[in-house]
Amino acid sequence: MIAVLCGGVGAAKFLDGALRAFDGEEVVGIANVADDEVMHGLHISPDIDTILYTLSGQVNGETGWGLAGESWRVMERLESLGGQTWFRLGDLDLATHLYRSARLGQGANLTAVTAELAAKYGLRIRLLPVTNGELRTIVTIRDDTGDTRDVSFQEYFVKMRHQPRVEAVSYRAGREAAPTPEVLEALHSARAIVIAPSNPVLSIAPILAIGEIAETVSKRRDDVVAVTPIVQGRAIKGPADRVLDSLGFESSALGVARFYADYAGTFILDDRDAELAGQITALGMKVRRTDTVMHDISTKTALADFVRATIEEA
Amino acid sequence: MIAVLCGGVGAAKFLDGALRAFDGEEVVGIANVADDEVMHGLHISPDIDTILYTLSGQVNGETGWGLAGESWRVMERLESLGGQTWFRLGDLDLATHLYRSARLGQGANLTAVTAELAAKYGLRIRLLPVTNGELRTIVTIRDDTGDTRDVSFQEYFVKMRHQPRVEAVSYRAGREAAPTPEVLEALHSARAIVIAPSNPVLSIAPILAIGEIAETVSKRRDDVVAVTPIVQGRAIKGPADRVLDSLGFESSALGVARFYADYAGTFILDDRDAELAGQITALGMKVRRTDTVMHDISTKTALADFVRATIEEA
Numbered sequence: 001m002i003a004v005l006c007g008g009v010g011a012a013k014f015l016d017g018a019l020r021a022f023d024g025e026e027v028v029g030i031a032n033v034a035d036d037e038v039m040h041g042l043h044i045s046p047d048i049d050t051i052l053y054t055l056s057g058q059v060n061g062e063t064g065w066g067l068a069g070e071s072w073r074v075m076e077r078l079e080s081l082g083g084q085t086w087f088r089l090g091d092l093d094l095a096t097h098l099y100r101s102a103r104l105g106q107g108a109n110l111t112a113v114t115a116e117l118a119a120k121y122g123l124r125i126r127l128l129p130v131t132n133g134e135l136r137t138i139v140t141i142r143d144d145t146g147d148t149r150d151v152s153f154q155e156y157f158v159k160m161r162h163q164p165r166v167e168a169v170s171y172r173a174g175r176e177a178a179p180t181p182e183v184l185e186a187l188h189s190a191r192a193i194v195i196a197p198s199n200p201v202l203s204i205a206p207i208l209a210i211g212e213i214a215e216t217v218s219k220r221r222d223d224v225v226a227v228t229p230i231v232q233g234r235a236i237k238g239p240a241d242r243v244l245d246s247l248g249f250e251s252s253a254l255g256v257a258r259f260y261a262d263y264a265g266t267f268i269l270d271d272r273d274a275e276l277a278g279q280i281t282a283l284g285m286k287v288r289r290t291d292t293v294m295h296d297i298s299t300k301t302a303l304a305d306f307v308r309a310t311i312e313e314a
Numbered sequence: 315m316i317a318v319l320c321g322g323v324g325a326a327k328f329l330d331g332a333l334r335a336f337d338g339e340e341v342v343g344i345a346n347v348a349d350d351e352v353m354h355g356l357h358i359s360p361d362i363d364t365i366l367y368t369l370s371g372q373v374n375g376e377t378g379w380g381l382a383g384e385s386w387r388v389m390e391r392l393e394s395l396g397g398q399t400w401f402r403l404g405d406l407d408l409a410t411h412l413y414r415s416a417r418l419g420q421g422a423n424l425t426a427v428t429a430e431l432a433a434k435y436g437l438r439i440r441l442l443p444v445t446n447g448e449l450r451t452i453v454t455i456r457d458d459t460g461d462t463r464d465v466s467f468q469e470y471f472v473k474m475r476h477q478p479r480v481e482a483v484s485y486r487a488g489r490e491a492a493p494t495p496e497v498l499e500a501l502h503s504a505r506a507i508v509i510a511p512s513n514p515v516l517s518i519a520p521i522l523a524i525g526e527i528a529e530t531v532s533k534r535r536d537d538v539v540a541v542t543p544i545v546q547g548r549a550i551k552g553p554a555d556r557v558l559d560s561l562g563f564e565s566s567a568l569g570v571a572r573f574y575a576d577y578a579g580t581f582i583l584d585d586r587d588a589e590l591a592g593q594i595t596a597l598g599m600k601v602r603r604t605d606t607v608m609h610d611i612s613t614k615t616a617l618a619d620f621v622r623a624t625i626e627e628a
Contacts, residue, residue, distance in 0.1 A: 038419070074405050078409040083413040092387065094408070095389075098356075099354075099397040120396055
């Protein structure tokens with residue numbers, strides 16, 4: 001069994017390849033929930049949903065999130081009522097949120113509800129939220145007037161289209177934001193732990209903000225393989241480069257490697273960044289190079305195959 | 315100004331006529347919220363919504379509730395996910411619930427949110443929920459096995475299609491289920507109070523289950539006009555006849571009049587029930603007769619005109 005620490009789009013693509021590359025072996029996705037948000041009374045888990053939609057083959061291929069064939073009747077109406085529509089929830093997508101919110105309201109925990117949804121979406125991996133408690137990413141931005149203020153990840157990312165300058169990112173873990181027993185068990189018993197090519201600050205760091213997870217992953221550092229989400233200084237998707245930059249990290253694969261140095265013994269670097277290999281090795285990480293950019297199912301599978309080979313060579 | 319105690323469909327039709335009959339005079343609808351339900355995390359106020367949709371001319375004319383031109387994309391998808399779909403929420407209707415739930419989540423009270431929705435739907439009456447607190451109708455049914463159990467009004471009415479035998483109806487008023495200041499002010503200052511042709515047990519009784527409302531309405535008994543929802547022993551819409559019957563009330567206009575005798579000085583009886591006039595008069599109520607069945611805008615307006623004339627003759 002391998003465990004994969006996951007954000008949204010990048011992780012979902014990686015898992016899609018891993019399903020094929022690790023054929024016959026169980027893959028457990030451990031998903032970030034720090035970007036979850038309750039909107040209109042509905043519990044939305046964007047990273048989990050992106051994984052559900054991608055692995056069921058129903059994702060909107062153009063955006064990498066949301067559902068193909070989506071319609072917007074509810075949002076259009078809500079707009080006409082003057083409601084908040086900056087977070088666009090498609091009609092089909094809404095059904096997922098209604099399902100989740102109803103089950104949580106009945107007292108089911110997020111792990112159970114995610115398993116139910118994974119079954120309904122026909123997923124062949126096991127998908128676990130990192131915690132059933134409250135874990136939130138808080139983004140401190142500087143606005144036009146020069147003032148700083150705290151916003152949720154979705155406000156920063158969607159409402160503000162990740163334009164404001166990020167002054168700080170912090171994680172609020174509620175008292176009950178313990179890792180679930182399922183997650184701890186997976187991290188202990190996995191043959192290897194993969195850090196998916198997700199945003200280090202916004203997707204992976206909140207998972208590692210849970211003390212017991214950070215401890216468990218760092219103890220298993222020799223079995224941990226991190227895949228870079230940054231190629232030639234740029235995020236493949238999203239604002240990882242700018243966020244890293246504004247936090248004083250170098251927005252490069254080297255910056256990411258520094259971020260992960262305590263957790264991952266092996267770093268998978270893109271061929272285009274070969275010149276950084278030496279500096280990353282100097283951090284005490286083994287470096288393996290390949291093409292990390294996933295365009296389609298064959299490049300997804302090739303990357304996951306490379307990760308499998310890296311794990312096996314250890 | 316006149317105040318109207320309201321349930322759903324019958325009240326909405328009456329208000330539609332009252333808008334025309336009481337032209338130039340303010341009409342305040344005081345709506346039952348004891349059938350409200352939180353489903354999938356969304357706060358649903360069926361009686362308020364029926365009034366919003368009817369008075370804005372957007373109601374589904376065939377059912378008397380829900381929206382014309384409704385679609386069911388979210389529900390169909392939720393069904394495919396194995397979610398609870400016995401309470402069918404249309405796509406357009408859902409936008410109302412998202413709006414309400416979002417605003418309540420932001421700390422607005424139901425009175426404020428209802429005013430916002432009424433403005434968006436272009437209502438020309440003032441629509442007030444009877445309370446911002448929790449008020450719920452509990453229906454005790456006897457099921458197939460002979461056991462009794464408590465269900466919410468929507469479970470009884472929608473999920474069980476009002477088929478089970480009703481053993482009892484009770485009202486659970488939370489500690490904060492006080493009438494709003496707006497409602498008390500309306501009941502005190504109205505020229506007359508009309509009890510709309512709604513289900514006495516399921517729509518009007520919960521409103522009167524709030525002590526301060528019952529007290530205020532009974533003190534103003536001489537100014538209160540109740541319109542029968544029962545004609546020739548049958549409810550015009552819904553299960554009022556069976557519910558009255560199973561609670562040991564006579565399912566007739568006389569049964570309704572007995573129910574209202576402490577609150578209403580005047581009872582509007584349908585012409586088809588003329589033979590009951592003597593017995594209702596014996597309850598100490600003035601009886602006025604007319605055609606109470608509302609088919610269309612002209613019969614709605616005629617009934618409201620008759621109510622206005624009745625008020626003015628007092």
